Amino acid sequence: MNKLAKICALSGILFTVLALPTAKACDVCGSGVGSYYLGILPNFNKRFVGLRYQQNRLQTHLGPTGNRTVNTADEQYRTIELWGAWNFGERWRVMAIVPYSFNRRYIGTGAQWAESGRKDGLGDVVAMGHYKLFENVHTTSNNKLLMQSLWIGGGIKVPTGTYDPSEQSRLGAGAANTFQLGTASTDFLINAAYDIRLMDAGININTTYKLNTENRYGYRYGSKIAINGLFYYKFNFKDKVRLSPNMGVMYESQPKDVLDNRFDVATSGGYSTIGIIGLEANIGRISLGGNFQTPLSQQLADGRIIAENRVMTQVSFSF
Secondary structure, X not given: XXXXXXXXHHHHXXXXXXXXXXXXXXXXXXXXXXXOOOOOOOOOOOEEEEEEEEEEEEEEOOOOOOOOOOOOEEEEEEEEEEEEEXXXXXXXXXXXXXXXXXXXXXXXXXHHOEEEEEEEEEOOEEEEEEEEEEEEEEEOOOOOEEEEEEEEEEEEEEOOOOOOOHHHHOOOOOOOOOOOOOOOOOEEEEEEEEEEEEOOEEEEEEEEEEEOOOOOOOEEOOOEEEEEEEEEEOEEEOOOEEEEEEEEEEEEEEOOOEEOOXXXXXXXXXXXXXXXXXXXXXXXXXXXXXXXXXXXXXXXXHHOEEEOOEXXXXXXXXX
């Protein structure tokens, strides 16, 4: 088997594993209403549009030592996102993400484990704009091509998803408020993305800060910062097929949610460090990709929430 056949076979196996619908995953920092992970964007020159699938899973309402109790719930969030980007000239880019979520909650153990709630519907829509601060391409002293770029931008998340205030009030002021389609708040994002590549080996670093505001029900989710770094390597086959396996780490942190601008919500906030392994493939104008994310360390909601693995797959078309 030649080199191309081997890599294609391994890539197919990895992508199939990543796409399995039975894989379990989680959102972070006490909120299941969207993480807006960007990572490595699909390969495109002018614009692209595509679909992403994410699956996240949490264990919530754990006991004081992180133990399962009769109130412990397994919350699962499956989200399909319509997303795309459009470059204007050499330096400007706009992006949009439109999520549609399928939330499920299960309570009980063994034969008593059963679905206790579900919510399907549109999530909160995000729009972002980016400016390319610089791009540099030059040849090193040993005749290798070095490329780097830095994009900065910001955006807005609008409250298009349904928010159910009874989810929080029925369990008490300190209970986790994760089982929602939206936050009912208008929130703001700041983002920076740096990429450096020496020939075919590169590093992508992405940082996003999400400033959350109080919704009309007096609830404010904690603002969140996410930083991820990915190492990748590009395999190019006759300028027709490009494969980019990648791996890295992501850190996310969020303070506690606030109720009525006075009270911290006890079972919220925290941090997690997550390992990532993935693959991106480009065949002409079609891009396929996926990654698997697993928590390396976490402390969420003072130990009352546990985040499990995550999975993400995507397909996009550039035009």
